[in-house]
Amino acid sequence: MKSRSYTPVHGSFRDPEGFMFERDGVLYRQVNRAGRESYRQLMDSGLYKSLRRSGLIIPHEEVDVPPAEPENAELVIAPERVPFMSWPFEWSFGQLKHAALTTLKIQRAAIDHGMILKDASAYNIQYHEGRALLIDTLSLGRYTEGQIWEGYRQFCQHFLAPLSVMARTDIRLGQLQRAFLDGIPLDLASRLLPRVTWFRPGMLMHLHLHARAQLAHAGSSDTGTGSGKSARPLSRTGLIGIVEGLQKLVASLDWEPAGTEWADYYQATNYSSDAFAAKSGVIDEFLDQIQPAQVWDLGANTGHFSRLASKRGIPTVAFDIDPAAVEVNFRQAKENNETGILPLVLDLTNPSPSIGWACRERDSIIRRGPTDCVMALALIHHLAISNNVPLVQAAEFFAGICANLIIEFVPKNDSQVQRLLRTRKDIFPHYDEAGFEHAFSEYFEIRQTRRVEGSERTLYWLQRRGDPGV
Amino acid sequence: MKWKIFALSLLLVAAPSAHAYLDPGSGSAILQGIIGALAAIGITLKLYWHRILRFLGIRKASNLQEDDETAKAPSTDTSQPGSSRD
Numbered sequence: 001m002k003s004r005s006y007t008p009v010h011g012s013f014r015d016p017e018g019f020m021f022e023r024d025g026v027l028y029r030q031v032n033r034a035g036r037e038s039y040r041q042l043m044d045s046g047l048y049k050s051l052r053r054s055g056l057i058i059p060h061e062e063v064d065v066p067p068a069e070p071e072n073a074e075l076v077i078a079p080e081r082v083p084f085m086s087w088p089f090e091w092s093f094g095q096l097k098h099a100a101l102t103t104l105k106i107q108r109a110a111i112d113h114g115m116i117l118k119d120a121s122a123y124n125i126q127y128h129e130g131r132a133l134l135i136d137t138l139s140l141g142r143y144t145e146g147q148i149w150e151g152y153r154q155f156c157q158h159f160l161a162p163l164s165v166m167a168r169t170d171i172r173l174g175q176l177q178r179a180f181l182d183g184i185p186l187d188l189a190s191r192l193l194p195r196v197t198w199f200r201p202g203m204l205m206h207l208h209l210h211a212r213a214q215l216a217h218a219g220s221s222d223t224g225t226g227s228g229k230s231a232r233p234l235s236r237t238g239l240i241g242i243v244e245g246l247q248k249l250v251a252s253l254d255w256e257p258a259g260t261e262w263a264d265y266y267q268a269t270n271y272s273s274d275a276f277a278a279k280s281g282v283i284d285e286f287l288d289q290i291q292p293a294q295v296w297d298l299g300a301n302t303g304h305f306s307r308l309a310s311k312r313g314i315p316t317v318a319f320d321i322d323p324a325a326v327e328v329n330f331r332q333a334k335e336n337n338e339t340g341i342l343p344l345v346l347d348l349t350n351p352s353p354s355i356g357w358a359c360r361e362r363d364s365i366i367r368r369g370p371t372d373c374v375m376a377l378a379l380i381h382h383l384a385i386s387n388n389v390p391l392v393q394a395a396e397f398f399a400g401i402c403a404n405l406i407i408e409f410v411p412k413n414d415s416q417v418q419r420l421l422r423t424r425k426d427i428f429p430h431y432d433e434a435g436f437e438h439a440f441s442e443y444f445e446i447r448q449t450r451r452v453e454g455s456e457r458t459l460y461w462l463q464r465r466g467d468p469g470v
Numbered sequence: 471m472k473w474k475i476f477a478l479s480l481l482l483v484a485a486p487s488a489h490a491y492l493d494p495g496s497g498s499a500i501l502q503g504i505i506g507a508l509a510a511i512g513i514t515l516k517l518y519w520h521r522i523l524r525f526l527g528i529r530k531a532s533n534l535q536e537d538d539e540t541a542k543a544p545s546t547d548t549s550q551p552g553s554s555r556d
Contacts, residue, residue, distance in 0.1 A: 148499050148502050148503065148506075149502065150495075152498055152499075152502050153495065153498035156498075205501070205505050206505075209501060210497070210498065210501050212497075213497035213498065213500060213501040214496075214497035214498060215497070216497055217496040217497035217500060218496070218497065219496075233503070234502060234503055234506040234507075235506065235507075235510050237509070237510040237513055237514070238503075238505075238506025238507055238509050238510040239506060240509075240513075241505075241506060241508075241509020241510055241512065241513050242502065242505055242506050242509055244509075245505070245509055
């Protein structure tokens, strides 16, 4: 096997115009000779500058480093690194919608500069410092009047179909994106949507008739889509009409977070406001000592405690299983222009796996770690009691994703645990503070312990022994 | 022209799913041509409609956006950082 002086970035192999690679911990993009024209036009037409000004594209610099594959290389650029890559099936409804509108906004700006977004993959959009932006610099190519938008189908599959079924059928259908890496097949979306959506002109054309057209013309090559030239040329006005029609349609799709299990959690919790403040104080104290570069808050709800970290300028990912809580969190972050917090949907009992080609295209949550510091507040009873995870296995999992762990132990006499045990047999004889400390000591050193005043709960700062074990 | 498009749309609705092999690009491209043509007609008609209204003094140029259905989409002015919020 040929030894390489670089590591190719998995998931960046489809575009002949270039690819991402990593060398000495720095992320680069090689622009191939095939991508020279696109890249030059992006930089010379003023489009890059315009997109940068509105924060819609990842910033990059041209750098003088050896290319990964010199035989094809035109130049190498170094894009700014996004600290945490998130996937569309981890986004709340509002995040996916915002990403869709961002894609269309970029497309609209591109057309004005004589360029076109060739594709429309939701994976090309990332949340970075509180904004959705395009990370694939080579997605933009020359636009020739008459050509179709080759990424139109992809836009409908990656954005319109999931947003529509989430808004009009069931919010949980967003998880279909995890099964279908190239977006939800349109015939499936069409079947899942209520019949009344056939009377919405936008949904009728872009989803229902689109699905029919795909089935009707499957296998035919009369349109020559590969060359981007349709048998029926698409005028510039027509293309703008499609983009603006999609903008209007996406903007009209809405979902209100309500009625899910955690929607009013903070009101329902048995924390008094004094205990709440005391808990915040202890977490602040721990963060002061740990000084983490990045924090993952697991079971973050709407991100109250995540903000203790993000407000210090620490990039913080706030995970929660409930799409409503994540939506509320996202709206709050967006309204206040917060740059440090990224809310995401994650079910810890079945976390994001590695998916795509060779199981490496989109990394699992574990592969995207380990991180400096994990917060697991009011979480352990859900793992240990609702999901029967032995404490030692919970400890092993946490040791695989972080160096420092701020974890809250919720004892059996706590009313929240009582509520979980009310409808089932108590098969957890070792679920107590001693059992917890014993299990976690296998992987972590207990640095500090604090009883949360006004409650039965205890907060721990644990530090991992050695390297990540999983 | 419009009738031709209408007839084509009908054909699409009625088209059976006869092929087993999927090449989703073809259908999407044809549909895009049709939607694009419809959108272009719509935009052109609206433009003339507003010109007529302006000519008759019923509407001023600055009101053009208000009830123009196709232009109701979010602002596409990318020159202002704030405008990217939806």
